[in-house]
Amino acid sequence: MRMLRQFSILLGREVEALFLTPIHYGVITIALLFNGWSFWYALQQFQGNVEESVRFFFGQSPLVWLVIVLVPPLLTMRLFAEERRAGTLEMLLTAPVGEVEVVLAKFAAGFAFFLALWLPSLLYLAIVKSYGAIPDVGPLATSYLGIALVGALFTAAGLLASSLTSTQVLAAVLGTVFNLLLLLVPLFGQFVGVEAVERFFVELAIWRHFADSFAKGVVDSAHVSFYVLLAGVLLFWTVRSLESQRWR
Protein backbone atom coordinates (compact mmCIF):
# COMPACT_ATOMS: atom_id res chain seq x y z
CA MET A 1 0.00 0.00 0.00
CA ARG A 2 2.70 2.42 1.04
CA MET A 3 4.74 1.53 -2.04
CA LEU A 4 1.76 2.04 -4.31
CA ARG A 5 0.93 5.37 -2.71
CA GLN A 6 4.46 6.64 -3.10
CA PHE A 7 4.67 5.26 -6.61
CA SER A 8 1.61 7.27 -7.60
CA ILE A 9 2.90 10.45 -5.92
CA LEU A 10 6.21 10.10 -7.75
CA LEU A 11 4.51 9.22 -11.02
CA GLY A 12 2.39 12.36 -10.83
CA ARG A 13 5.45 14.51 -10.40
CA GLU A 14 7.39 12.73 -13.18
CA VAL A 15 4.56 13.02 -15.71
CA GLU A 16 4.21 16.69 -14.87
CA ALA A 17 7.93 17.23 -15.30
CA LEU A 18 7.88 15.43 -18.67
CA PHE A 19 5.15 17.74 -19.87
CA LEU A 20 6.93 20.79 -18.51
CA THR A 21 10.14 20.06 -20.39
CA PRO A 22 10.11 21.94 -23.71
CA ILE A 23 12.41 19.54 -25.54
CA HIS A 24 9.83 16.77 -25.30
CA TYR A 25 7.41 18.80 -27.38
CA GLY A 26 10.06 19.03 -30.06
CA VAL A 27 10.59 15.27 -29.88
CA ILE A 28 6.86 14.62 -30.17
CA THR A 29 6.36 17.03 -33.03
CA ILE A 30 9.18 15.57 -35.08
CA ALA A 31 8.13 11.99 -34.31
CA LEU A 32 4.52 12.70 -35.29
CA LEU A 33 5.50 14.40 -38.53
CA PHE A 34 7.78 11.52 -39.29
CA ASN A 35 5.14 8.90 -38.51
CA GLY A 36 2.61 10.71 -40.64
CA TRP A 37 5.00 10.90 -43.55
CA SER A 38 6.01 7.28 -43.17
CA PHE A 39 2.38 6.11 -43.19
CA TRP A 40 1.69 8.19 -46.27
CA TYR A 41 4.77 6.68 -47.89
CA ALA A 42 3.49 3.16 -47.08
CA LEU A 43 0.14 3.92 -48.70
CA GLN A 44 1.94 5.23 -51.79
CA GLN A 45 4.16 2.16 -51.98
CA PHE A 46 1.31 -0.30 -51.80
CA GLN A 47 -1.03 1.76 -53.96
CA GLY A 48 -3.75 2.00 -51.38
CA ASN A 49 -3.61 -1.62 -50.22
CA VAL A 50 -4.46 -0.86 -46.64
CA GLU A 51 -3.52 -4.19 -45.13
CA GLU A 52 -0.08 -4.23 -46.69
CA SER A 53 0.49 -0.58 -45.82
CA VAL A 54 -0.44 -1.08 -42.21
CA ARG A 55 1.87 -4.08 -41.89
CA PHE A 56 4.64 -2.13 -43.48
CA PHE A 57 4.06 0.87 -41.24
CA PHE A 58 3.95 -1.15 -38.02
CA GLY A 59 7.23 -2.94 -37.90
CA GLN A 60 8.47 -3.81 -41.34
CA SER A 61 9.38 -0.34 -42.44
CA PRO A 62 12.81 0.79 -41.24
CA LEU A 63 11.30 4.26 -40.97
CA VAL A 64 9.15 3.46 -37.97
CA TRP A 65 12.09 1.86 -36.21
CA LEU A 66 13.84 5.20 -36.27
CA VAL A 67 11.07 6.54 -34.05
CA ILE A 68 11.00 3.47 -31.82
CA VAL A 69 14.76 3.52 -31.31
CA LEU A 70 15.38 7.25 -31.02
CA VAL A 71 12.40 8.55 -29.06
CA PRO A 72 12.65 6.57 -25.78
CA PRO A 73 16.22 7.69 -24.98
CA LEU A 74 15.17 11.30 -25.57
CA LEU A 75 12.28 10.89 -23.16
CA THR A 76 14.32 9.12 -20.50
CA MET A 77 17.64 10.98 -20.70
CA ARG A 78 16.53 13.59 -18.20
CA LEU A 79 15.02 11.27 -15.64
CA PHE A 80 18.07 10.41 -13.54
CA ALA A 81 20.91 12.32 -15.21
CA GLU A 82 19.35 15.70 -14.52
CA GLU A 83 18.53 14.78 -10.91
CA ARG A 84 22.13 13.82 -10.38
CA ARG A 85 23.46 16.97 -12.02
CA ALA A 86 21.18 19.25 -10.02
CA GLY A 87 21.69 17.28 -6.79
CA THR A 88 17.96 16.69 -6.35
CA LEU A 89 18.60 12.95 -6.29
CA GLU A 90 19.88 13.46 -2.75
CA MET A 91 16.59 15.12 -1.77
CA LEU A 92 14.66 12.31 -3.41
CA LEU A 93 16.62 9.44 -1.90
CA THR A 94 16.74 10.89 1.61
CA ALA A 95 12.95 11.10 1.64
CA PRO A 96 11.33 7.95 2.98
CA VAL A 97 10.97 6.28 -0.44
CA GLY A 98 12.61 3.16 -1.83
CA GLU A 99 14.72 3.06 -4.97
CA VAL A 100 12.30 0.58 -6.53
CA GLU A 101 9.39 3.02 -6.34
CA VAL A 102 11.55 5.80 -7.74
CA VAL A 103 12.72 3.70 -10.69
CA LEU A 104 9.25 2.32 -11.44
CA ALA A 105 7.65 5.76 -11.31
CA LYS A 106 10.21 7.22 -13.70
CA PHE A 107 9.86 4.23 -15.99
CA ALA A 108 6.07 4.45 -15.99
CA ALA A 109 6.15 8.16 -16.76
CA GLY A 110 8.54 7.71 -19.70
CA PHE A 111 6.60 4.72 -20.99
CA ALA A 112 3.25 6.53 -20.75
CA PHE A 113 4.71 9.40 -22.74
CA PHE A 114 5.96 6.96 -25.37
CA LEU A 115 2.51 5.35 -25.63
CA ALA A 116 0.85 8.74 -25.93
CA LEU A 117 3.00 9.32 -28.99
CA TRP A 118 1.16 6.53 -30.81
CA LEU A 119 -2.35 7.72 -30.06
CA PRO A 120 -2.52 9.99 -33.13
CA SER A 121 -1.77 7.01 -35.38
CA LEU A 122 -5.27 5.75 -34.52
CA LEU A 123 -6.40 8.77 -36.49
CA TYR A 124 -4.68 7.50 -39.63
CA LEU A 125 -6.74 4.35 -39.36
CA ALA A 126 -9.91 6.33 -38.86
CA ILE A 127 -9.12 8.35 -41.97
CA VAL A 128 -8.31 5.28 -44.04
CA LYS A 129 -11.52 3.71 -42.82
CA SER A 130 -13.54 6.75 -43.82
CA TYR A 131 -12.37 6.11 -47.38
CA GLY A 132 -13.94 2.68 -47.16
CA ALA A 133 -10.81 0.60 -46.73
CA ILE A 134 -11.29 -1.39 -43.55
CA PRO A 135 -8.07 -2.73 -42.04
CA ASP A 136 -8.14 -6.02 -40.17
CA VAL A 137 -8.46 -5.34 -36.44
CA GLY A 138 -6.43 -8.36 -35.23
CA PRO A 139 -3.06 -7.55 -36.81
CA LEU A 140 -3.55 -3.90 -35.89
CA ALA A 141 -4.08 -4.67 -32.22
CA THR A 142 -1.06 -6.97 -32.07
CA SER A 143 1.04 -4.40 -33.91
CA TYR A 144 0.22 -1.87 -31.23
CA LEU A 145 1.00 -4.46 -28.57
CA GLY A 146 4.35 -5.13 -30.23
CA ILE A 147 5.23 -1.46 -30.34
CA ALA A 148 4.22 -1.07 -26.69
CA LEU A 149 6.41 -4.01 -25.68
CA VAL A 150 9.47 -2.80 -27.59
CA GLY A 151 8.77 0.68 -26.26
CA ALA A 152 8.80 -0.65 -22.71
CA LEU A 153 12.09 -2.43 -23.33
CA PHE A 154 13.73 0.63 -24.87
CA THR A 155 12.38 2.93 -22.18
CA ALA A 156 13.92 0.65 -19.55
CA ALA A 157 17.22 0.71 -21.45
CA GLY A 158 17.08 4.50 -21.66
CA LEU A 159 16.37 4.77 -17.95
CA LEU A 160 19.36 2.58 -17.15
CA ALA A 161 21.50 4.82 -19.38
CA SER A 162 20.22 7.89 -17.56
CA SER A 163 21.10 6.39 -14.19
CA LEU A 164 24.71 5.87 -15.26
CA THR A 165 25.66 9.47 -15.98
CA SER A 166 24.93 13.02 -14.91
CA THR A 167 24.96 14.38 -18.48
CA GLN A 168 21.67 14.25 -20.35
CA VAL A 169 23.23 14.15 -23.80
CA LEU A 170 25.44 11.27 -22.80
CA ALA A 171 22.42 9.47 -21.37
CA ALA A 172 20.57 9.88 -24.68
CA VAL A 173 23.54 8.63 -26.72
CA LEU A 174 24.09 5.71 -24.37
CA GLY A 175 20.39 4.82 -24.47
CA THR A 176 20.40 4.86 -28.26
CA VAL A 177 23.47 2.63 -28.31
CA PHE A 178 21.74 0.18 -25.93
CA ASN A 179 18.71 0.11 -28.22
CA LEU A 180 20.77 -0.41 -31.35
CA LEU A 181 22.63 -3.25 -29.64
CA LEU A 182 19.35 -4.88 -28.63
CA LEU A 183 18.14 -4.51 -32.20
CA LEU A 184 21.27 -5.41 -34.15
CA VAL A 185 23.19 -7.99 -32.13
CA PRO A 186 20.66 -10.76 -32.90
CA LEU A 187 20.88 -9.89 -36.61
CA PHE A 188 24.64 -10.34 -36.65
CA GLY A 189 24.33 -13.33 -34.36
CA GLN A 190 22.62 -15.16 -37.20
CA PHE A 191 25.89 -15.36 -39.07
CA VAL A 192 27.99 -17.03 -36.40
CA GLY A 193 28.14 -20.35 -38.21
CA VAL A 194 27.09 -22.54 -35.29
CA GLU A 195 23.54 -23.66 -35.87
CA ALA A 196 22.39 -23.68 -32.24
CA VAL A 197 23.74 -20.19 -31.65
CA GLU A 198 22.13 -18.93 -34.81
CA ARG A 199 18.76 -20.39 -33.80
CA PHE A 200 19.13 -18.71 -30.43
CA PHE A 201 19.77 -15.33 -32.00
CA VAL A 202 16.96 -15.75 -34.49
CA GLU A 203 14.62 -16.12 -31.56
CA LEU A 204 15.96 -12.89 -30.02
CA ALA A 205 15.65 -10.84 -33.19
CA ILE A 206 13.21 -8.06 -32.38
CA TRP A 207 12.76 -7.25 -36.04
CA ARG A 208 11.66 -10.79 -36.76
CA HIS A 209 9.16 -10.77 -33.90
CA PHE A 210 7.37 -8.05 -35.82
CA ALA A 211 7.60 -9.54 -39.28
CA ASP A 212 6.57 -13.04 -38.17
CA SER A 213 4.07 -12.45 -35.43
CA PHE A 214 2.99 -9.01 -34.22
CA ALA A 215 2.31 -7.60 -37.67
CA LYS A 216 0.40 -10.77 -38.61
CA GLY A 217 -1.97 -10.73 -35.65
CA VAL A 218 -0.18 -13.46 -33.75
CA VAL A 219 0.62 -13.07 -30.06
CA ASP A 220 3.41 -15.45 -29.10
CA SER A 221 3.64 -15.66 -25.33
CA ALA A 222 7.37 -16.37 -25.66
CA HIS A 223 7.83 -13.04 -27.41
CA VAL A 224 5.76 -11.19 -24.85
CA SER A 225 7.72 -12.74 -21.97
CA PHE A 226 10.95 -11.89 -23.74
CA TYR A 227 10.18 -8.16 -23.70
CA VAL A 228 8.68 -8.09 -20.24
CA LEU A 229 11.54 -10.05 -18.70
CA LEU A 230 14.27 -8.12 -20.45
CA ALA A 231 12.67 -4.81 -19.47
CA GLY A 232 12.43 -6.11 -15.91
CA VAL A 233 16.11 -7.04 -15.88
CA LEU A 234 17.08 -3.57 -17.12
CA LEU A 235 14.91 -1.90 -14.47
CA PHE A 236 16.41 -4.09 -11.77
CA TRP A 237 19.83 -3.11 -13.04
CA THR A 238 18.79 0.55 -12.83
CA VAL A 239 17.81 0.08 -9.19
CA ARG A 240 21.20 -1.46 -8.48
CA SER A 241 22.97 1.32 -10.35
CA LEU A 242 21.15 3.83 -8.18
CA GLU A 243 22.07 1.97 -5.00
CA SER A 244 25.68 1.54 -6.03
CA GLN A 245 26.15 5.27 -6.44
CA ARG A 246 25.74 5.56 -2.73
CA TRP A 247 28.53 3.11 -2.18
CA ARG A 248 31.06 5.08 -4.13
Added chain:
Amino acid sequence: MISVQKLTKRFGEVVAVDDISFDVADGEVMGFLGPNGAGKSTTIRILTGYLPATSGTVQVAGLDVLDRSLEVRARLGYLPENVPLYVEMRVEEYLHFRARLKGVAARAVKEAVGRAMAQCGLAHMRTRIVGQLSKGYRQRVGLADALVARPRLLILDEPTGGLDPHQRREVLDLIRGLAREHTVLLSSHVLAEIESIATRVMIIQKGRLLADGRPAELAARLQGAPRVRVEARGRRDAVLHALTPVLRDCPEACDADEIGEGWTRVVLQPPAGRDPREAIAEALRAAGLPLRELVRRQFTLEELFLQITARAAEKSGDSMSEAGPVTARDRVEARR
Protein backbone atom coordinates in the same frame (compact mmCIF):
# COMPACT_ATOMS: atom_id res chain seq x y z
CA MET B 1 18.37 11.35 19.20
CA ILE B 2 21.58 10.66 17.34
CA SER B 3 24.18 8.16 18.43
CA VAL B 4 27.36 7.75 16.42
CA GLN B 5 29.94 5.14 17.40
CA LYS B 6 33.37 4.88 15.83
CA LEU B 7 32.16 6.11 12.48
CA THR B 8 34.67 5.87 9.64
CA LYS B 9 34.10 6.59 5.97
CA ARG B 10 36.65 6.01 3.24
CA PHE B 11 36.39 6.92 -0.40
CA GLY B 12 39.04 4.66 -1.87
CA GLU B 13 42.27 5.80 -0.28
CA VAL B 14 40.85 9.00 1.14
CA VAL B 15 39.63 8.86 4.72
CA ALA B 16 36.81 11.40 4.82
CA VAL B 17 35.61 10.59 8.33
CA ASP B 18 38.02 9.06 10.80
CA ASP B 19 36.70 7.21 13.86
CA ILE B 20 34.18 9.77 15.11
CA SER B 21 31.88 9.12 18.06
CA PHE B 22 29.28 11.51 19.43
CA ASP B 23 25.73 11.73 20.71
CA VAL B 24 23.10 14.36 20.27
CA ALA B 25 20.43 14.45 22.96
CA ASP B 26 16.79 15.28 22.42
CA GLY B 27 16.22 19.01 22.16
CA GLU B 28 19.85 19.91 21.63
CA VAL B 29 21.04 22.28 18.95
CA MET B 30 24.30 20.82 17.79
CA GLY B 31 26.63 23.02 15.81
CA PHE B 32 28.90 21.02 13.58
CA LEU B 33 31.94 23.09 12.69
CA GLY B 34 34.87 22.57 10.43
CA PRO B 35 36.65 24.03 7.44
CA ASN B 36 35.47 23.09 3.96
CA GLY B 37 36.36 19.51 3.20
CA ALA B 38 36.62 18.51 6.86
CA GLY B 39 34.06 15.73 6.50
CA LYS B 40 30.94 17.54 7.73
CA SER B 41 28.81 16.81 4.70
CA THR B 42 29.98 13.22 4.53
CA THR B 43 29.05 12.66 8.16
CA ILE B 44 25.68 14.27 7.58
CA ARG B 45 25.02 12.16 4.50
CA ILE B 46 25.72 9.06 6.53
CA LEU B 47 23.34 10.27 9.24
CA THR B 48 20.60 10.72 6.66
CA GLY B 49 21.20 7.28 5.16
CA TYR B 50 22.32 8.70 1.81
CA LEU B 51 25.81 7.23 2.14
CA PRO B 52 26.72 4.04 3.97
CA ALA B 53 29.51 4.11 6.55
CA THR B 54 32.68 2.12 5.94
CA SER B 55 32.62 1.06 9.58
CA GLY B 56 30.96 2.08 12.82
CA THR B 57 27.33 2.36 13.79
CA VAL B 58 24.96 5.26 13.43
CA GLN B 59 21.57 5.38 15.10
CA VAL B 60 18.86 7.98 14.80
CA ALA B 61 16.04 7.81 17.33
CA GLY B 62 17.38 4.41 18.36
CA LEU B 63 17.16 3.01 14.81
CA ASP B 64 20.14 1.92 12.75
CA VAL B 65 20.35 4.19 9.69
CA LEU B 66 21.20 1.35 7.33
CA ASP B 67 19.00 -1.45 8.59
CA ARG B 68 15.93 0.70 9.11
CA SER B 69 16.67 3.40 6.62
CA LEU B 70 13.08 4.21 5.64
CA GLU B 71 11.97 4.61 9.24
CA VAL B 72 14.95 6.84 9.99
CA ARG B 73 14.32 8.96 6.92
CA ALA B 74 10.68 9.36 7.97
CA ARG B 75 11.87 10.83 11.27
CA LEU B 76 14.26 13.46 10.00
CA GLY B 77 14.10 16.57 7.90
CA TYR B 78 17.22 17.15 5.85
CA LEU B 79 18.45 20.27 4.10
CA PRO B 80 21.37 19.29 1.86
CA GLU B 81 24.17 21.72 1.11
CA ASN B 82 23.36 23.96 -1.89
CA VAL B 83 19.64 23.23 -1.47
CA PRO B 84 18.76 21.15 -4.53
CA LEU B 85 15.11 21.72 -5.49
CA TYR B 86 12.91 20.95 -8.49
CA VAL B 87 13.26 24.33 -10.15
CA GLU B 88 10.33 23.97 -12.54
CA MET B 89 7.76 23.61 -9.75
CA ARG B 90 5.93 26.31 -7.83
CA VAL B 91 6.74 26.74 -4.14
CA GLU B 92 3.44 25.42 -2.81
CA GLU B 93 3.31 22.65 -5.38
CA TYR B 94 6.81 21.51 -4.50
CA LEU B 95 6.14 21.47 -0.77
CA HIS B 96 2.89 19.65 -1.43
CA PHE B 97 4.77 16.97 -3.37
CA ARG B 98 7.42 16.65 -0.67
CA ALA B 99 4.87 16.46 2.13
CA ARG B 100 2.98 13.68 0.36
CA LEU B 101 6.23 11.85 -0.34
CA LYS B 102 7.14 12.06 3.32
CA GLY B 103 3.90 10.39 4.25
CA VAL B 104 1.75 13.33 5.35
CA ALA B 105 -1.86 12.15 4.94
CA ALA B 106 -3.70 13.62 1.95
CA ARG B 107 -6.19 15.57 4.03
CA ALA B 108 -3.47 16.99 6.27
CA VAL B 109 -1.15 18.10 3.47
CA LYS B 110 -2.70 21.48 2.84
CA GLU B 111 -2.45 22.45 6.48
CA ALA B 112 1.10 21.08 6.82
CA VAL B 113 2.29 22.99 3.75
CA GLY B 114 0.55 26.17 4.91
CA ARG B 115 2.17 25.91 8.32
CA ALA B 116 5.65 25.27 6.90
CA MET B 117 5.30 28.20 4.51
CA ALA B 118 4.14 30.47 7.32
CA GLN B 119 7.01 29.36 9.56
CA CYS B 120 9.55 30.08 6.84
CA GLY B 121 8.02 33.34 5.67
CA LEU B 122 7.04 31.94 2.29
CA ALA B 123 3.29 32.56 2.31
CA HIS B 124 3.55 35.45 -0.12
CA MET B 125 5.80 33.41 -2.45
CA ARG B 126 3.61 30.33 -2.71
CA THR B 127 2.79 30.67 -6.39
CA ARG B 128 6.32 31.60 -7.47
CA ILE B 129 8.40 29.19 -9.54
CA VAL B 130 11.24 27.81 -7.43
CA GLY B 131 13.83 28.37 -10.16
CA GLN B 132 13.10 32.09 -10.15
CA LEU B 133 13.55 32.61 -6.42
CA SER B 134 16.56 34.32 -4.86
CA LYS B 135 19.09 32.22 -2.99
CA GLY B 136 17.63 33.30 0.34
CA TYR B 137 14.14 32.24 -0.60
CA ARG B 138 15.35 28.94 -1.99
CA GLN B 139 16.98 28.32 1.34
CA ARG B 140 13.64 28.94 2.99
CA VAL B 141 11.92 26.55 0.61
CA GLY B 142 14.55 23.94 1.53
CA LEU B 143 13.91 24.60 5.22
CA ALA B 144 10.15 24.42 4.74
CA ASP B 145 10.71 21.11 2.95
CA ALA B 146 12.81 19.81 5.84
CA LEU B 147 10.16 20.60 8.42
CA VAL B 148 6.94 20.08 6.48
CA ALA B 149 6.38 16.56 7.85
CA ARG B 150 7.17 17.74 11.40
CA PRO B 151 10.21 15.56 11.95
CA ARG B 152 11.70 15.39 15.41
CA LEU B 153 15.19 15.88 14.02
CA LEU B 154 16.35 18.54 11.59
CA ILE B 155 19.70 18.09 9.87
CA LEU B 156 20.81 21.24 8.10
CA ASP B 157 23.99 21.23 6.04
CA GLU B 158 25.38 24.76 5.71
CA PRO B 159 21.95 26.40 5.95
CA THR B 160 23.45 29.87 5.59
CA GLY B 161 25.88 29.05 2.80
CA GLY B 162 25.98 31.61 0.00
CA LEU B 163 23.61 34.05 1.67
CA ASP B 164 24.22 37.76 2.15
CA PRO B 165 24.44 38.97 5.77
CA HIS B 166 20.83 40.08 5.83
CA GLN B 167 19.45 36.78 4.52
CA ARG B 168 21.83 34.92 6.80
CA ARG B 169 20.41 36.64 9.81
CA GLU B 170 16.85 35.85 8.74
CA VAL B 171 17.65 32.19 8.24
CA LEU B 172 19.40 32.05 11.60
CA ASP B 173 16.42 33.62 13.35
CA LEU B 174 14.25 31.05 11.65
CA ILE B 175 16.42 28.16 12.85
CA ARG B 176 16.50 29.61 16.34
CA GLY B 177 12.72 29.47 16.31
CA LEU B 178 12.72 25.89 15.02
CA ALA B 179 15.07 24.80 17.77
CA ARG B 180 12.22 25.16 20.24
CA GLU B 181 10.33 22.28 18.62
CA HIS B 182 13.02 20.17 17.03
CA THR B 183 16.37 18.65 17.77
CA VAL B 184 18.71 20.35 15.33
CA LEU B 185 22.09 19.44 13.92
CA LEU B 186 23.50 22.16 11.71
CA SER B 187 26.86 22.46 10.07
CA SER B 188 28.74 25.57 9.16
CA HIS B 189 32.17 26.96 8.64
CA VAL B 190 31.03 30.38 9.81
CA LEU B 191 31.36 30.23 13.54
CA ALA B 192 30.04 33.45 14.90
CA GLU B 193 26.56 32.52 13.76
CA ILE B 194 26.62 29.06 15.29
CA GLU B 195 27.87 30.45 18.55
CA SER B 196 24.61 32.32 18.88
CA ILE B 197 22.38 29.29 18.23
CA ALA B 198 24.10 26.09 19.26
CA THR B 199 23.79 24.58 22.70
CA ARG B 200 26.68 22.32 21.83
CA VAL B 201 29.49 22.47 19.34
CA MET B 202 31.64 19.87 17.63
CA ILE B 203 34.75 20.86 15.77
CA ILE B 204 35.92 18.51 13.05
CA GLN B 205 38.92 18.67 10.78
CA LYS B 206 40.31 16.21 8.28
CA GLY B 207 37.65 13.76 9.38
CA ARG B 208 38.63 13.86 13.04
CA LEU B 209 36.69 15.21 15.96
CA LEU B 210 38.85 17.87 17.61
CA ALA B 211 36.52 19.20 20.27
CA ASP B 212 33.02 18.63 21.58
CA GLY B 213 31.20 20.62 24.25
CA ARG B 214 29.14 23.67 25.10
CA PRO B 215 30.59 26.82 23.54
CA ALA B 216 31.33 28.32 26.98
CA GLU B 217 32.92 25.08 28.22
CA LEU B 218 35.10 24.88 25.17
CA ALA B 219 36.19 28.43 25.66
CA ALA B 220 36.97 27.89 29.33
CA ARG B 221 38.78 24.64 28.75
CA LEU B 222 40.90 26.00 25.99
CA GLN B 223 41.91 29.32 27.33
CA GLY B 224 41.43 29.34 31.09
CA ALA B 225 40.68 32.94 32.01
CA PRO B 226 40.25 35.82 29.57
CA ARG B 227 43.48 37.46 28.39
CA VAL B 228 44.42 40.97 29.31
CA ARG B 229 45.96 43.40 26.87
CA VAL B 230 47.92 46.43 28.06
CA GLU B 231 49.38 49.32 26.09
CA ALA B 232 51.73 51.59 28.00
CA ARG B 233 54.27 54.23 26.93
CA GLY B 234 57.81 53.08 27.46
CA ARG B 235 60.49 50.65 26.26
CA ARG B 236 59.61 46.96 26.36
CA ASP B 237 62.06 46.33 29.20
CA ALA B 238 60.74 49.23 31.24
CA VAL B 239 57.14 48.15 30.89
CA LEU B 240 57.92 44.52 31.71
CA HIS B 241 59.96 45.64 34.69
CA ALA B 242 57.11 47.76 35.96
CA LEU B 243 54.74 44.81 35.59
CA THR B 244 57.00 42.31 37.36
CA PRO B 245 54.74 41.83 40.41
CA VAL B 246 51.78 41.10 38.14
CA LEU B 247 53.74 38.83 35.84
CA ARG B 248 54.88 36.72 38.76
CA ASP B 249 51.23 35.68 39.13
CA CYS B 250 50.96 34.76 35.47
CA PRO B 251 53.02 31.62 35.03
CA GLU B 252 52.09 31.19 31.39
CA ALA B 253 54.30 33.29 29.20
CA CYS B 254 53.20 36.69 28.14
CA ASP B 255 53.88 38.45 24.94
CA ALA B 256 55.37 41.96 24.76
CA ASP B 257 56.21 44.02 21.71
CA GLU B 258 57.14 47.59 21.03
CA ILE B 259 54.52 48.81 18.63
CA GLY B 260 56.03 52.13 17.66
CA GLU B 261 55.89 55.75 18.76
CA GLY B 262 57.23 54.70 22.12
CA TRP B 263 54.35 52.38 22.98
CA THR B 264 54.63 48.80 24.16
CA ARG B 265 51.85 46.24 24.02
CA VAL B 266 51.76 43.41 26.52
CA VAL B 267 49.31 40.52 26.28
CA LEU B 268 49.16 38.32 29.32
CA GLN B 269 47.29 35.31 30.50
CA PRO B 270 46.20 35.52 34.11
CA PRO B 271 45.30 32.32 35.97
CA ALA B 272 41.64 31.37 36.03
CA GLY B 273 39.54 33.45 38.41
CA ARG B 274 42.04 36.32 38.58
CA ASP B 275 41.51 39.77 37.23
CA PRO B 276 44.87 41.59 37.34
CA ARG B 277 43.68 44.82 35.72
CA GLU B 278 43.66 46.91 38.85
CA ALA B 279 47.13 45.68 39.82
CA ILE B 280 48.43 46.47 36.34
CA ALA B 281 47.08 50.02 36.39
CA GLU B 282 48.55 50.51 39.84
CA ALA B 283 51.97 49.11 38.87
CA LEU B 284 52.22 51.28 35.76
CA ARG B 285 51.12 54.39 37.63
CA ALA B 286 53.72 53.69 40.33
CA ALA B 287 56.38 53.36 37.63
CA GLY B 288 55.22 56.56 35.98
CA LEU B 289 54.43 54.90 32.66
CA PRO B 290 51.37 56.36 30.89
CA LEU B 291 48.65 53.80 30.17
CA ARG B 292 46.40 54.13 27.11
CA GLU B 293 44.69 50.75 26.93
CA LEU B 294 43.82 48.02 29.40
CA VAL B 295 41.38 45.41 28.06
CA ARG B 296 40.18 42.02 29.13
CA ARG B 297 38.98 39.89 26.29
CA GLN B 298 37.13 36.57 25.95
CA PHE B 299 37.93 34.47 22.93
CA THR B 300 35.21 34.19 20.39
CA LEU B 301 34.35 30.76 19.12
CA GLU B 302 35.82 31.80 15.83
CA GLU B 303 39.22 32.41 17.37
CA LEU B 304 39.06 29.14 19.24
CA PHE B 305 38.19 27.36 16.04
CA LEU B 306 41.10 28.92 14.20
CA GLN B 307 43.44 27.93 17.01
CA ILE B 308 42.24 24.40 17.32
CA THR B 309 42.26 23.69 13.64
CA ALA B 310 45.58 25.44 13.07
CA ARG B 311 47.23 23.48 15.86
CA ALA B 312 45.70 20.25 14.63
CA ALA B 313 47.06 20.99 11.17
CA GLU B 314 50.53 21.62 12.63
CA LYS B 315 50.77 18.38 14.47
CA SER B 316 48.27 16.48 12.39
CA GLY B 317 47.63 12.97 13.46
CA ASP B 318 47.33 13.97 17.08
CA SER B 319 43.76 14.01 18.34
CA MET B 320 42.76 17.19 20.11
CA SER B 321 39.50 16.14 21.64
CA GLU B 322 41.30 16.26 24.97
CA ALA B 323 42.33 19.88 24.94
CA GLY B 324 46.06 20.14 25.31
CA PRO B 325 47.90 23.13 26.72
CA VAL B 326 47.61 26.24 24.66
CA THR B 327 50.51 28.62 24.86
CA ALA B 328 50.07 32.33 24.99
CA ARG B 329 52.03 32.61 21.76
CA ASP B 330 49.43 30.45 20.02
CA ARG B 331 46.67 32.68 21.21
CA VAL B 332 48.33 35.82 20.14
CA GLU B 333 48.96 34.34 16.71
CA ALA B 334 45.32 33.36 16.43
CA ARG B 335 44.16 36.82 17.35
CA ARG B 336 45.98 38.50 14.53
